[in-house]
Amino acid sequence: MNTTLRRRSTLLAVAGTALVMSLTACQSDADTESASAPSTAATVASTPASAGASAGAAAGQGAGTSDATAPGGPARAAGPNGSAGSADASAGDSGASGKQVAAATPVCTAGDVRVTAATQDGPPYTHIVLTARNSTRHSCRLTGFPHIQFLESHKQDVPSVAKSKPASPVVLEAGAPAYALVRLSDGGVDEENEPVSAFSVVLEGDSTVIAVTAPGSDGIAVDPAKALTGYWTPELRNGADDF
Secondary structure, three states: OHHHHHHHHHHHHHHHHHHHHHHHHHHHHHHHHHHHHHHHHHHHHHHHHHHHHHHHHHHHHHHHHHHHHOOOOOOOOOOOOOHHHHHHHHHHHHHHHHHHHHHHOOEOOOOOEEEEEEEEOOOOOOEEEEEEEEOOOOOEEEOOOOEEEOOOOOOOOOOEOHHHOOOOOEEEOOOOEEEEEEEOOOOOOOOOOEEEOEEEEEOOOOOOEEEEEOOOOOOEEEOOOOOEEOOOEOOOOOOOOOO
16 A cells, blocks of 8 residues: 555656646747747838838939939039020020021022112102112012112212111012112202203112113202212111211
8 A cells, every 4th residue: 555655646746747847848938939029029110110211212312313304403504515505505506597598698689679769758859769679589688789870971870878888788588678768969959950860770799780760750850969879778767867
């Protein structure tokens, strides 16, 4: 009987030891899991933060690129070689090309224009206005002043007035006119005026003589010593054409 009791005590002791060891293992596993859980949670929480930081960096880079390439941004205002400078250069080239086009326009000839004369103001008629109108379908350039001879007895051209010279070439579009003011006399009764019913005009750049009918039924009275002519201009101008 003692032997039996001793065996039961031994079994109970072994079972108790096993139970203690089992509980200790469970406690150790629980502690291990509880210790590892915060680490996993911290990793998961840091992922959105990292993503946000990356997104912010990407947004910053995108914003920087947009500012550099946007109209009016730093890239466009980089220096004199930018688009604004190119536009200014183009404007300058446009003005230069306009002058080149005017210079390249062919000079008007006698066959390009129709020249007529009309009196200016009232009696005594001391001035007439010559009109040269482009009668073609193309542009031409009217240069200088009309070379006028009123009388067969006076072969010299009528002198020109320098102050009436225009600043730029006179380019006549199809149908467009140009004008030249011509002084006939001073209007005095003691002048040596001669009657003129027709006279000749020659354009610069063309030797063809254009016969022009004098205005009025009785023609015009011309004093060859007082006659003067202005340059061809798109319009008559006060001051420059007063002579």
